[in-house]
Amino acid sequence: MKLGSIRYLTKEGVRNIWANRLMSLASIGVLVACMVIMGLAVLISENVNVAIGNLEEQNVVMVYMKDYNWALYGREEAEDTASSTEGDTTSATESGTANTTDDTNGTNVESTPTDEAEKVDENGIKDSDYIIHDEKEAKALCAEIDKLDNVASVVYVSSEEGLESIKESMLEGQEEYFTFLDDENPMSCAAKVTMKDMAKFDETIKQIKKLSGVERIVSQGDLANTINAIKQGVGVAGFWIIAILMIISLVIVSNTIRVTMYNRKLEISIMKAVGATDAFVRIPFIVEGMIIGLISAVISEVLLYFCYRVATETIIGTLGTTDIVKYSDMALILFVLFAGIGILAGVLGSAIMIGKYLKREGSEFAAI
Amino acid sequence: MENVQQFTAVKPIIEFRGVSKTYLTGTHALEDVNIKINNGEFVFVVGSSGAGKNTFMKLIMREEKANTGKIVVNGFDLTNMKRKDVPMLRRTMGIVFQDFRLIPNMTVFDNVAFAMHVVGADGRDIRKEVSKALAKVGLGHKARALPNQLSGGEQQRVGLARALVNSPDLIIADEPTGNVDPNMSYEIVSLLTEINKRGTTILMVTHDHNLVRDFHHRVIMLDSGKIIADNVGGDI
Numbered sequence: 001m002k003l004g005s006i007r008y009l010t011k012e013g014v015r016n017i018w019a020n021r022l023m024s025l026a027s028i029g030v031l032v033a034c035m036v037i038m039g040l041a042v043l044i045s046e047n048v049n050v051a052i053g054n055l056e057e058q059n060v061v062m063v064y065m066k067d068y069n070w071a072l073y074g075r076e077e078a079e080d081t082a083s084s085t086e087g088d089t090t091s092a093t094e095s096g097t098a099n100t101t102d103d104t105n106g107t108n109v110e111s112t113p114t115d116e117a118e119k120v121d122e123n124g125i126k127d128s129d130y131i132i133h134d135e136k137e138a139k140a141l142c143a144e145i146d147k148l149d150n151v152a153s154v155v156y157v158s159s160e161e162g163l164e165s166i167k168e169s170m171l172e173g174q175e176e177y178f179t180f181l182d183d184e185n186p187m188s189c190a191a192k193v194t195m196k197d198m199a200k201f202d203e204t205i206k207q208i209k210k211l212s213g214v215e216r217i218v219s220q221g222d223l224a225n226t227i228n229a230i231k232q233g234v235g236v237a238g239f240w241i242i243a244i245l246m247i248i249s250l251v252i253v254s255n256t257i258r259v260t261m262y263n264r265k266l267e268i269s270i271m272k273a274v275g276a277t278d279a280f281v282r283i284p285f286i287v288e289g290m291i292i293g294l295i296s297a298v299i300s301e302v303l304l305y306f307c308y309r310v311a312t313e314t315i316i317g318t319l320g321t322t323d324i325v326k327y328s329d330m331a332l333i334l335f336v337l338f339a340g341i342g343i344l345a346g347v348l349g350s351a352i353m354i355g356k357y358l359k360r361e362g363s364e365f366a367a368i
Numbered sequence: 369m370e371n372v373q374q375f376t377a378v379k380p381i382i383e384f385r386g387v388s389k390t391y392l393t394g395t396h397a398l399e400d401v402n403i404k405i406n407n408g409e410f411v412f413v414v415g416s417s418g419a420g421k422n423t424f425m426k427l428i429m430r431e432e433k434a435n436t437g438k439i440v441v442n443g444f445d446l447t448n449m450k451r452k453d454v455p456m457l458r459r460t461m462g463i464v465f466q467d468f469r470l471i472p473n474m475t476v477f478d479n480v481a482f483a484m485h486v487v488g489a490d491g492r493d494i495r496k497e498v499s500k501a502l503a504k505v506g507l508g509h510k511a512r513a514l515p516n517q518l519s520g521g522e523q524q525r526v527g528l529a530r531a532l533v534n535s536p537d538l539i540i541a542d543e544p545t546g547n548v549d550p551n552m553s554y555e556i557v558s559l560l561t562e563i564n565k566r567g568t569t570i571l572m573v574t575h576d577h578n579l580v581r582d583f584h585h586r587v588i589m590l591d592s593g594k595i596i597a598d599n600v601g602g603d604i
Contacts, residue, residue: 005488019473267482270469273429274534275459276486277452 009280013287020260024288027256028296031345034245034252035300035338036307041241042334043308046325048234052227054323059198059227061219062157063145063191063208065138069159070215071130072123073186131213132189141213142191150204155192162187188215198224199231246341253289254349260288261357268357282354289350293342300338301331380404380440381538381569382428387437389423389593397423398593401437405571407537410564412580413573415590421573424590425542428571429463430454442537459487462531464541468523470515476502477511480530487534501529505559521552528559532568539563541572545579557583 017024064070120126132138139156146154157165163185195204201224205217261268271281308327315324382405389398398420405411415421426432427439430446439446442460449457462483470479480501484494502508505525515523524544531539541560545553557572557579564570574580580587589597 004490005485008485266469267471270471270482270530271486272455273458273463274483274486274530275455275457277455280486 005280006283009283010287012284013291016260016264016284016288017291020256020263023256023259024292027252027292028299030252031249031292031296031342032299032303034249035296035341036304038242038245038337038341039300039304039334040307041238042337043304043325043327043330045234045238046330048230050323050325052231055223055227059194059220059223061193061195061205061208061217063193063217064188064215065132065141065190065213066130066215067132067138067159067188068125068130069186070188071125135189137213138189138191141211144211145191145193145208148204148207150196150200152194152196157190157192159185159187159189162190198227201225201228246345249341249345250349252349253292253345254353256292257285257289257350257353261285261353272358278355278358281358282351285350285354286347289346290343291346293344293346294339297335297338297342301335304334305331379407381407381409381442382571383438383440384427385438387427387434387439389420389427389432389434396593398427398434401593401595403588403595403598405569407569408564408567410561410570410583410585411572412583412585412587413571413590414575414577414580414587418592419590420593421590422542423593425540425571425573428540429461430457459534460536461538461540462534462536464524464527464531464539464544466543466546468515468520468527468547470523470526472515474514475511476507476513476515476518476526479515479526480533483530483533489534497533497535498529501533502526504532504563505529519552520548521555524548524552524556525559528556528563532563536568538569538571541570543573543575545574545576550578553579554582561585 127133132141135156135158138158142154142156145151166187193208195201201219205219208214208217268281305327312324312327382403384401384403387398387401388396390396401420401424413421413424423432427434427446428441430441430444430449434447437447441457444453444457444460446457471482474482477498480498481494484497489497499508499511502511505528507522507525507529510518510522515526518526524547528544531541539560544556544560548556553576560570560572561583570585587597587599588595589599
């Protein structure tokens with residue numbers, strides 16, 4: 001097709017919009033409404049993701065290690081529990097808190113073969129009673145955890161830092177509870193682990209458990225599941241909102257083109273009679289659909305900007321939170337989404353309608 | 369029918385061989401039609417309503433396909449013609465409609481230019497050829513007028529200019545005098561005769577027997593889907 005023809009057909013497309021301005025305006029109005037709702041769905045989804053991201057960062061997993069303190073305090077505690085429960089064959093590490101996950105490593109102090117020549121210290125602990133002997137070995141285990149795919153970060157926490165952290169988390173006056181320790185520190189050293197994707201939480205926990213030297217893992221499994229559920233819910237809702245509104249957009253543009261087409265039956269019949277190809281007949285309608293889509297995209301972008309600004313100012317004013325996605329970060333993505341949907345709806349809507357008309361209804365000779 | 373034989377030495381522009389057309393409704397529109405129209409002829413097609421004139425024209429334009437037989441128009445074999453090739457066939461012919469079919473919000477000039485835009489002509493050619501076509505039909509001075517500012521006869525002359533502007537070999541006129549007064553009818557057929565003298569084949573459907581008698585062109589008469597007369601010289 002020649003450049004002159006393309007220019008002429010584009011002009012015709014623009015002329016169509018003006019000739020059917022009321023219908024075009026109605027289509028633009030409905031498309032804008034659809035696009036603004038779509039944009040809001042995207043922005044809400046993005047904000048929920050940011051909030052979940054913050055929660056994920058806070059959802060720290062503590063991996064306690066089998067170090068000297070564990071051999072000294074944890075093992076004794078486990079032995080006490082075991083002896084007080086007849087017939088109970090659970091391992092020493094399974095006697096943790098409600099939030100403590102099981103140790104499946106199989107390293108049982110009682111079952112560890114002892115070396116007769118091995119020295120026993122003043123507390124009755126042998127070297128073979130524990131796996132992590134010093135900070136170097138603890139950091140090596142941290143490095144091993146860090147190598148796992150879903151691990152975002154690992155921070156080594158010494159037993160002193162661990163105790164300090166617990167004391168700090170206590171309310172004023174509750175420090176007294178620790179006086180019974182008499183300067184002893186029963187905390188094992190630990191690794192503070194954060195994960196990249198909470199959906200792989202259980203799988204990652206299993207991988208960590210398999211590492212040698214891991215005693216127990218303290219986590220908030222319920223929180224991880226809740227986060228996953230929210231994430232999935234927002235994702236699914238967002239998808240359906242966008243899909244349904246896209247179909248509505250397509251129907252709206254198709255109807256506008258249909259009206260334009262019937263208004264231009266005369267022109268189409270003359271075009272066909274004098275030898276216009278189907279493409280020549282189609283192009284002005286496609287241009288019309290595309291322009292309606294693009295105009296709607298621009299209006300939606302501007303409108304959404306103001307709506308979002310008002311909404312965020314209100315949220316910041318009432319909740320005081322500043323963890324809100326900036327519109328400028330999303331502006332380009334939203335415009336591409338709007339323009340893409342607008343153009344797609346325009347092109348598809350007009351192509352379907354005009355194709356149907358040309359094949360089944362268009363007559364070149366019969367009276368109109 | 370013997371009159372047809374004398375044109376066989378000249379190359380036919382339209383040829384029907386054993387053509388029949390039955391619509392899905394069961395209507396037999398044409399039955400075993402055999403006809404040749406040669407290059408440069410002026411032919412009137414007459415017949416009462418339902419005789420098959422419309423179907424005859426639609427088959428020539430390839431708006432309808434024959435059920436049986438072979439049709440050749442302007443060198444195009446329409447029997448197995450693909451849909452995408454139909455525009456090429458139509459570019460070799462000009463159509464004049466009974467109801468003028470002018471686009472009301474376009475000027476006379478733009479209505480004629482429209483037919484050239486469709487075939488992808490460039491702007492300079494369009495300006496030149498449209499002016500020439502309007503001058504031929506005597507409407508050069510009305511180029512900027514809108515169709516509703518013209519009389520019926522003038523509107524039909526604009527339709528004629530549109531049919532002429534791409535210099536077709538064949539003009540199909542579907543009752544071009546049906547919506548104009550008798551004086552204007554003579555003017556339009558005179559104009560078509562002038563165009564025919566320059567070598568363009570004219571195929572004109574009409575109900576006006578006076579015109580057929582007065583202009584002495586070949587007459588094809590249809591009745592119930594069959595050709596019942598084919599006379600050169602305007603005798604019905």
